[in-house]
Amino acid sequence: xxxxxxxxxxxxxxxxxxxxxxxxxxxxxxxxxxxxxxxxxxxxxxxxxxxxxxxxxxxxxxxxxxxxxxxxxxxxxxxxxxxxxxxxxxxxxxxxxxxxxxxxxxxxxxxxxxxxxxxxxxxxxxxxxxxxxxxxxxxxxxxxxxxxxxxxxxxxxxxxxxxxxxxxxxxxxxxxxxxxxxxxxxxxxxxxx
Numbered sequence: 001x002x003x004x005x006x007x008x009x010x011x012x013x014x015x016x017x018x019x020x021x022x023x024x025x026x027x028x029x030x031x032x033x034x035x036x037x038x039x040x041x042x043x044x045x046x047x048x049x050x051x052x053x054x055x056x057x058x059x060x061x062x063x064x065x066x067x068x069x070x071x072x073x074x075x076x077x078x079x080x081x082x083x084x085x086x087x088x089x090x091x092x093x094x095x096x097x098x099x100x101x102x103x104x105x106x107x108x109x110x111x112x113x114x115x116x117x118x119x120x121x122x123x124x125x126x127x128x129x130x131x132x133x134x135x136x137x138x139x140x141x142x143x144x145x146x147x148x149x150x151x152x153x154x155x156x157x158x159x160x161x162x163x164x165x166x167x168x169x170x171x172x173x174x175x176x177x178x179x180x181x182x183x184x185x186x187x188x189x190x191x192x193x
Contacts, residue, residue, distance in 0.1 A: 054103045055168060058161035061099050062108060062170045068092040070114065070177035072153045075133055078183045079143050085184075086137035089114055089130050091155060091177070103164035110159040112175075114139065119149030119182065126156065143184040151179040 070091035079085035097108040115125035118141045131139035143149070155177075159170040 052102075054101075054106075054163045054166045055161075057101050057103060058106055058108065058163060058168075059170060061097070061101075061106060062159060062161070062173070065097050065108070067110070067157055067173060067175050068095055068112070068155075069175040070153045070155050072131070072151060072177045072179050074151075074179065074182065078185055079141075081143050081146060081184060081186045084134075084140040084142055086134040087116060087131040087139040087141070087151070087153070088133050088137065089127075089139065089153060089155075089177075091130065093128060093130060101163055103166075106161065106163040108159050108161045108170070110157050112155040112157045115154045115156065116141070117152040117154070118143075119151050120145065120147075146184050146186045148181040148183055151182050153177045 068091050070089045073088045073090060074085050075088070091112070091114075093112045093114075095110045095112075097106075097110065099106045099108075111128075113126035113128045114131065115123060116127070116139060117123050120143060122141065124139065124141065127139050129138060131137055153176065155175050157173045157175070159173075161167055161170055
């Protein structure tokens with residue numbers, strides 16, 4: 001909950017007249033109702049130019065780079081209850097970016113790890129390796145019930161940066177891939193006569 005003050009006359013959310021003789025804070029029940037951040041005052045003549053740091057340059061570049069996105073699949077396009085399904089991630093788990101800046105060459109090394117929501121209430125991960133097909137894959141799942149499942153693969157990216165003798169960590173970003181309506185079937189043995 002946040003506290004905000006309304007201008008004399010009405011409260012911002014319901015238009016109820018305020019009591020000008022006794023202004024009280026208005027308590028917002030929801031963060032979405034809070035005031036937007038105050039705009040930055042424009043620079044005045046003679047104000048110093050804002051200083052841009054290597055960290056700021058690295059963070060801005062990191063927010064703009066196109067990160068690899070997983071493109072999951074499970075061969076042969078369906079699963080059988082009681083048998084392992086082998087998820088192929090079809091992505092990357094490391095990527096290096098470079099960019100020329102006023103501080104010198106910027107180098108960012110990004111590392112990804114996968115988390116899988118199998119659509120049946122189960123999740124696995126983080127997996128710091130690519131999912132591969134049967135028989136060598138290590139990202140697997142055993143479905144117990146027949147049905148159609150939405151499988152969501154989320155790759156979380158961490159990164160380090162270096163430029164001009166400085167360096168550090170960048171905030172975590174993520175990309176997502178999905179398999180919609182993945183069918184899980186059941187096989188039954190039938191004895192012929």
